[in-house]
Amino acid sequence: MSPLLTVENLRVGFGADPRANEVVKGVSFALEVGKTLAIVGESGSGKSVTALSVNRLVDFGGGRITGGRILLHRAAGPLDVTAAGDAEMETVRGRDIGMIFQEPMTSLNPVHTVGEQIEEAFGISRGLRGAEAARAAKEALERVRIPDAAARLKYYPHQLSGGMRQRVMIAMVIAGNPRLLIADEPTTALDVTVQAQIMALLAELRRETAMSMIFITHDIGLVAGIADEVMVMQNGVAVEQGELSAVLDHPQHEYTQHLLQAVPHFENGAAARRDDDGPRKAPIVSVDNLVVRFPVGSGLFRKPGAVHAVDGVDFDLAPGETLAIVGESGSGKSTTARAILGLVKAARGRIEAKSGRSRRPLQMVFQDPFASLNPRLDVEALLAEPAIANGQRVDAALRERMRFLLGKVGLGDDALTRYPHQFSGGQRQRLCIARALMLNPDVVVLDEAVSALDVSVQARVLDLLIDLQHEFGLAYLFISHDMAVVERIAHRIAVMYAGQIVEIGDAAAVLATPQHSYTRRLIAAVPAIERRKQQFAVDATQVPSLVRPAGFEPPPARWREAGADHRVRVED
Amino acid sequence: MRILVALIRHPSGRIGALIIALYLVVAVLGAFGITPHNALKQFPIDRLKPPSGTYWFGTDLLGRDTASRLMLGIGQSFVIAFASVALATLAGTIIGLLAAWWSGVWDGVLMRLMDVFLAFPAILLALLIIAIVGPGTFTSVAAIAIVYTPIFARVVRGPALSLKQRDFVDAARTFGSSQWFVLTRHLLLNLVAPLTVQITLALAWALLTEAGLSFLGLGTQPPAPSLGVMLADSKNLMQHAPWLMLFPGLTIMLGILGFNLTGDALRDILDPRTQRRSA
Numbered sequence: 001m002s003p004l005l006t007v008e009n010l011r012v013g014f015g016a017d018p019r020a021n022e023v024v025k026g027v028s029f030a031l032e033v034g035k036t037l038a039i040v041g042e043s044g045s046g047k048s049v050t051a052l053s054v055n056r057l058v059d060f061g062g063g064r065i066t067g068g069r070i071l072l073h074r075a076a077g078p079l080d081v082t083a084a085g086d087a088e089m090e091t092v093r094g095r096d097i098g099m100i101f102q103e104p105m106t107s108l109n110p111v112h113t114v115g116e117q118i119e120e121a122f123g124i125s126r127g128l129r130g131a132e133a134a135r136a137a138k139e140a141l142e143r144v145r146i147p148d149a150a151a152r153l154k155y156y157p158h159q160l161s162g163g164m165r166q167r168v169m170i171a172m173v174i175a176g177n178p179r180l181l182i183a184d185e186p187t188t189a190l191d192v193t194v195q196a197q198i199m200a201l202l203a204e205l206r207r208e209t210a211m212s213m214i215f216i217t218h219d220i221g222l223v224a225g226i227a228d229e230v231m232v233m234q235n236g237v238a239v240e241q242g243e244l245s246a247v248l249d250h251p252q253h254e255y256t257q258h259l260l261q262a263v264p265h266f267e268n269g270a271a272a273r274r275d276d277d278g279p280r281k282a283p284i285v286s287v288d289n290l291v292v293r294f295p296v297g298s299g300l301f302r303k304p305g306a307v308h309a310v311d312g313v314d315f316d317l318a319p320g321e322t323l324a325i326v327g328e329s330g331s332g333k334s335t336t337a338r339a340i341l342g343l344v345k346a347a348r349g350r351i352e353a354k355s356g357r358s359r360r361p362l363q364m365v366f367q368d369p370f371a372s373l374n375p376r377l378d379v380e381a382l383l384a385e386p387a388i389a390n391g392q393r394v395d396a397a398l399r400e401r402m403r404f405l406l407g408k409v410g411l412g413d414d415a416l417t418r419y420p421h422q423f424s425g426g427q428r429q430r431l432c433i434a435r436a437l438m439l440n441p442d443v444v445v446l447d448e449a450v451s452a453l454d455v456s457v458q459a460r461v462l463d464l465l466i467d468l469q470h471e472f473g474l475a476y477l478f479i480s481h482d483m484a485v486v487e488r489i490a491h492r493i494a495v496m497y498a499g500q501i502v503e504i505g506d507a508a509a510v511l512a513t514p515q516h517s518y519t520r521r522l523i524a525a526v527p528a529i530e531r532r533k534q535q536f537a538v539d540a541t542q543v544p545s546l547v548r549p550a551g552f553e554p555p556p557a558r559w560r561e562a563g564a565d566h567r568v569r570v571e572d
Numbered sequence: 573m574r575i576l577v578a579l580i581r582h583p584s585g586r587i588g589a590l591i592i593a594l595y596l597v598v599a600v601l602g603a604f605g606i607t608p609h610n611a612l613k614q615f616p617i618d619r620l621k622p623p624s625g626t627y628w629f630g631t632d633l634l635g636r637d638t639a640s641r642l643m644l645g646i647g648q649s650f651v652i653a654f655a656s657v658a659l660a661t662l663a664g665t666i667i668g669l670l671a672a673w674w675s676g677v678w679d680g681v682l683m684r685l686m687d688v689f690l691a692f693p694a695i696l697l698a699l700l701i702i703a704i705v706g707p708g709t710f711t712s713v714a715a716i717a718i719v720y721t722p723i724f725a726r727v728v729r730g731p732a733l734s735l736k737q738r739d740f741v742d743a744a745r746t747f748g749s750s751q752w753f754v755l756t757r758h759l760l761l762n763l764v765a766p767l768t769v770q771i772t773l774a775l776a777w778a779l780l781t782e783a784g785l786s787f788l789g790l791g792t793q794p795p796a797p798s799l800g801v802m803l804a805d806s807k808n809l810m811q812h813a814p815w816l817m818l819f820p821g822l823t824i825m826l827g828i829l830g831f832n833l834t835g836d837a838l839r840d841i842l843d844p845r846t847q848r849r850s851a
Contacts, residue, residue, distance in 0.1 A: 341746050364746045372739035376761040385757075386747035432743075439747070 003073055004180060004212050005031040005054065011067035012049050018064040023049050025236040026068070031229075033179070036206065036213040038227035038244075040220050040259070042454040046236040047216050051182050054214065055097040056081060056089050072096060072180075094125055098178035102185040104165035108157040114141075114168045115153030118175060125176035140171040143208075145201060162329075163194035167201065174205065182214045187222070191328035192481060196525035199225055218454065221263050221484075221527040224248065232256045262456040264484035266526045269511030271487050273322070275470075283316035283354075284361070284442050284475055285340065290314065290349035292332070292339050296547060304550045309335040311499035311554050313349075319442060322469065322476040324486040324507070326522065327496035330546065333479045336496070337364070337445045340477070353443070359390060363436035367448035369428035373420040379406075379431060380416045386438040405434040408471070409464060426457035430464065437472065445477045450485060462488055483526045487511055492565070495519045499546055500557065505566030515568040575768075578841045585837025591830030599650050602643030609637035611644045612795055620813045630815040632805060638816065641797040642823055648798045649827075652712050652791070653778035659717035661771055664724020665763070669755055671725065672732035683729065686722035694719045694777065695784050707790045715785070716778050727770045728763055735759050765842035769835055776831035783824050799824050 012024040024046040031037050041047040052058040053065055054072075070081040074096065081092070093099075101107045109117060118137040122128040128136050134153070141149035144167040157165055166186060173181060183202065187195035203226055206213060215226055223230055223244070230248070231241040232255065240253040251257045265271070292310040310332040317323050327333040338344045340351055341364050353361055363386075366372040373382055383402045384394050392398060403413050409430040420428055429449060436444050446465070450458045466489060468474060480486050486493060487507065494504040495516065503516040514520045558570040579585040601607065608628065609615075615635035623630045629638035671682040689697065701715040735741065735758065744754050785791035786800025794801055799820045806816035 338742075343742050343745060360746075360748055362746070364743065366739040366743065368739055372743050374740045374758050374762065376764075377757065381757075385744065385749060385753070389744070389747040389749040389753065435743075 002033050003030055004033045005073070006071040006078075007050075007054070007068070008071075009068040010050065010053060010065070010070060012046075012053050012058060012063050013066045014061075014063050018066050022066065023063070023236050024053070027231075027233070027236075027238050028068075029229075029231055029238070029241060031180070031212055031214065033212055034206075034210045035228045036215055036226055037229045037231060038215045038217065038223035039231050039233060040217055040223060041233035042218055042259075042456065044235070045233040047233045048184055050233070051184060051214050051216050054081065054180075054182060055093050055099060056084070057093075057099070094121070094173075094176040094178070096178060097180045097182060098173035098176055099182045099184065100166070100169045100173055100186045102188050104162060104169050104189070105157060107169055108165060110157055113154050113156055114160070115155075118153075118168065118172050121172040121175035136175070137171075140175055141168070143174065143205070144168070144171045146171075161194075162190050163197060166190060166194075166198055170198075170201065170205070174209070174211075177209070178211060180212045180214065182216070184216045185218065186215075188218070192483070192527075193328060193521050193525040195222075195527070199527070202226060219263065219527060220248075220259050220455075221265075225527065232259065258456060262459040264455075264459070264482070264488055266484035266487060266523075268523070269487065269508040269513075272508040272511060273466075273489065273491055274508075280318045280321070282318070284319045285317040285351070285353045285477070286314075287316075287336075287340065288314045288350040288352075290336065290339060290351065291347045292335050292344055293347045305547050305552075306550065308499050308546050308548050308552075308554070310339065310346075312557060313496070313499075313501055315494055315501065315504060317443065317475050317477060319475050320469070320473050321491040322478050322489050323492045323494060324478040324480060324490035325494045325496055326480060326483065326486050328481055328522075330498075331496040332499040332546075333481075333496045334447055337447050337477060337479050341445060357442055358439045360386075360439050361442040362445060363439060363441040363443070364445040364447060365429070365432045365436050365449045368452055369425050369432055370420075370452075372432055373428060375420050378417055378419050382420070382431065383416075383435050383438055386435060390439060401438065402434075405437050408437075408468065409434045424457075426453050426461060429453060429461055433461075433464070433468070437468070440472075441474070443475045443477065445479070447479045448481070449478075451480065451482065458485070465489060483511070483523060495522065500554070500569065502569045503567070505563065509563050509566040513562070513566075515562045515566070517571060575838070575841060579834065579837055582837040582841060584833045585841070588830045588833030588835075588837060591826060592834060595646055595650065595827055595830065598643050599647035602640075602647045607637070607640035607643050609640045611637065611640035611797055620809070622813070623815055629819045630813065632802075632813070632816055633809060638802070638819055641802060642799075642819060645797040645799045645802055645820065646823065646827070648709075648792055648796060649779055649782050649800075649824075652709065652716065652782045653775050655713045656716035656782075657720065657771055657774045657778050659713065660720035660774065661724055661767065663717065664721045664726075665728050665760070665767065667721065668725040668728025669732055669759060672729045672736055672759075673751075673755060675733070679729075683725070686725045689718070689722045690726075694781055698781055698785055699788070699790065702785065702790045707793060709792060712782060712785055712791045716781050719781065720774050720778065723774065724767075724770060727766055731763055731766060732759050735762055769839045769842060772831055772835035772838055776828045776835065779824065779827050779831065 008028050010024055010027045011022055013019055013022040015021045027050050029037065039047040039050060049058055049063060054070055065082045068082065071078045072081055072092065115137050118140055119133040122133045122136045137153055138149050141152060146152050146164060146167050160168065187198050190198065215223065217223060227244050229242065230244055231238050232253065233239065234255045240247060240251065240256045247256060251260055290310055290313040293306040293308055295304065295306050313336055315323060325333045325336060335344060339346045341362055355361055380402065384398065387398055402416060406413065406415050411427060411430055423431065450461050453461060462485065469476060478486065478489055490507040492505065493507045493510045494501045495518065497518045503510060503519045510519065511523065514523055559567045560570055562568050579589050615631065617635065618627065618631050619633060619635040621627050621631040627637050629642065631637055667682055667686065671679040697719050698715040701718060702711050705711045741754060741758050744758055782791055783800035783803065786798045787804045789804065792798035792801055802820040803817065810817055
């Protein structure tokens, strides 16, 4: 096997004194032609900076290579990327090394059609112009399995879904026929089913073109299907590197072991919680035929209509249990949660919450722990807010409760005088949980509450949530897109698709014997280390548009019973 | 306090802060009558004296001491500038916050009204208001405040609109926090940084507008000294007594420079991108 890329003792620093602020501290690896290297690590591990150094894009982010060599083996002989000039790098980028990024919307130019952008890529890399370039662009779109490619060339990026945009990005990159593709978290911003589609596409393209790939991800579960070699990074150092199955099956370094253990393994319902105590109690929250619509197109020339964000949702939540609502972006799961708390107006339907221990039995924890805490208030003021809102005074008793709850979520008393920016993401989410518990609620709505956290932090916050549930008898409405996380915490699961619940029931039953075709797709898309031998077919199923003309009513749902506590919507 | 320390560490902020501090000291001394000479007293023998040991900045046509008059003039200009900017901040912040909070029709009505005011050049609008109400210190304050209110409304409305969408405002609604609490604690508190910068820059403009109005005889009325009045008095004597024009002119320029340097420095200091480093 011939080597394509050799990286020796790479060091990269940032800021005015790059040597003092090193983010990558001596990383070495070699990549052979046609092979894929996965770089795995949590945020701040230096994985992206390492990859961005290979095509020297790191220069544009303020980084400086402070040591080491990066040898790119070309027909003309090896090129030391660290010493190459700007002009030389321009011949490398796009031609030898292609790159796709995390966020496909921001990497495409919004004012040009995707056709123009792919044609431009062909113009630069192969000098194609006019009709020739247009034909090449169409072929490229077909290669990335975009249905109806000729018509899609005239689309602007905003008219395409996230998965389609990422395919367009990939089409632009393969236009240059690169020998090395760097994929920097290419599926992190995408839904799970779309992620599975893109992963399958990348694997197929790699087989077809024999190109090498550096695949960067935070999700060690994702590397199984695509990588030949794995490098695990922590704090700028490669703690473990080696062949895929060696690293996954016999991890040597304790951080790799920790990562593999922390990543939620999806076990098809086998790991579902079994701590129910007896028969279900009377529901504390019951939602009946909830409908939320957002009007669109009230202009002069456009037909009025509405986005049917939530279309006839009903479920019950019993005290002390966790109901997980699972679905992808746009499925209406967050809107359902917000409607229950009165943050968006329901067009129709009944939401009944029994007043339990306090005047506000429902509280919420949001997805982004950075946005849900006012940065100008200290922790004492943040925790006092719910109490003040309910007419309590900030006195010794209230402070005692603050300290009690901070202790419960694993933060010390000294936290009271600190500000949100002095905490890490996981600690902030603990603060949000403590704040939600200030009023002693019966129900906590957790809207993607662990999605923004690194896997190891995620596992600890999930454990904390389960402990708190037992101790305070809380009921959770747990909104998530992540099947593996849901399996850990849910007693019951409702699967939402296009604004409607398509399947609801006991967690173990839904995960072990999914009945609805969407539930099956969702479960099949979960990345897992165990499924590395499995091959996925590339499919391009799209979520239907939820914009309906005014006055549209969905046909009444028909349900069928699939078990004692397991209902499935009948598909047409 | 943290901001003040950062301001003194900032290279140009230090100069700006020093100038403003100097002006404030001079203005306070002037207000207590601690001036080299009586600013209003005329010394008929010493008319149009050039700068000297007795009269540091010379004397005017009536034999009044320019240095003493400048000290009082700075005080007068500062009082009007600070009062008008305070009023403009108050009114603009309320209008901007309410426009963002209510949004929809009220947002449109309030902000279009602000646009109407913004469409006029500042000095022209101030002139118009004074022409209607009549000259005087209070009218100057009111006119300058009205002129700069729309700018504050705009500065507040934009960030307030985006703050309103943040999760912590939604969280507050789930606790049942009052509108007043959300407006003050969650919106206003996060607007302190842009407002501080804007206030400093507005002080510079207000100083200039006040001088302009007084120059035209519509601001401070003689014999009370004001930078604009002194400049106006000097214009016929420019060739005989250039110091009469030079010193008020320099005083205005230096004052505006001070506020602008401070404003720019505050903008650097309070910018969230640089803030993380200091935190």
